[in-house]
Amino acid sequence: MTTQFFIPMRPPTTTHNAKELHAYMKGGKPCAVLHDSSELKAARAKLHAYLAPHAPEKPIPAGRPVRLLVKWMFPAEGRPDGSWRTSKPDTDNLEKALKDEMTRLHFWHDDAQVCSEIIEKFWADICGVFVQVEELA
Template sequence: MNISFFLPMIPPTVTHQEKQVHVVNDKPVFYEPAELKAARSKLEAHLAKYKPEKKYTGAVRLLVKWCFPITGKHHHGEYKTSKPDTDNLQKLLKDVMTKVGFWKDDALVASEIIEKFWADVPGIYISITDLEE
């Protein structure tokens, strides 16, 4: 089973790395700031429409193209070389895809291709290829 889809949205720039910590009774307690919670909810809402009927249970390739709205002197299709870093973007996305039910565990992502672009139409293009078919 292979699926591809485009989430038309301004991609969230807040990343999983932005969790916060505070101390309660001399113990660290981690929490998500409001901006990270909002990004997670936004991704969940968009991804839920494309949840596969059955979760992937074997190795998959995940191709993600992050398309950011054009700013400054950039042009459509130009690679985006500024923050956020692709690895930080992917962590939140894969966590949400796991929660929504794309696969039983994001450890199944055995191959990953991630690109960031400036684009006329902002959003996130996602393609999942079953590597065990």
């Protein structure tokens, strides 16, 4: 089974690394907890909203391998269309939020099933995110 779709959007540049440190005292000892920043919460909500219409009726069953192909197309803004984006955010950081939301929307049982990933980011005249999910044999 293969599913693919294009999401016309300005890809978020806030990644799962956008955390806020909350320090407090507990029993007279300093403690610290990391929380998602408001920017990260907004980026996740945006991804969730755009992915939801493409969510499958049933997830790929647990234990079945998945290949994920994602093309992140950022607004070219004067750069050559299709040229590689070599600046932040890093592809692995972009993927974390995307895969988390796809797991919440039941594209698969668990994102550990993603055994093969092809992730690209580049500048494009038409910005958005192209996603292909393929259940492997």
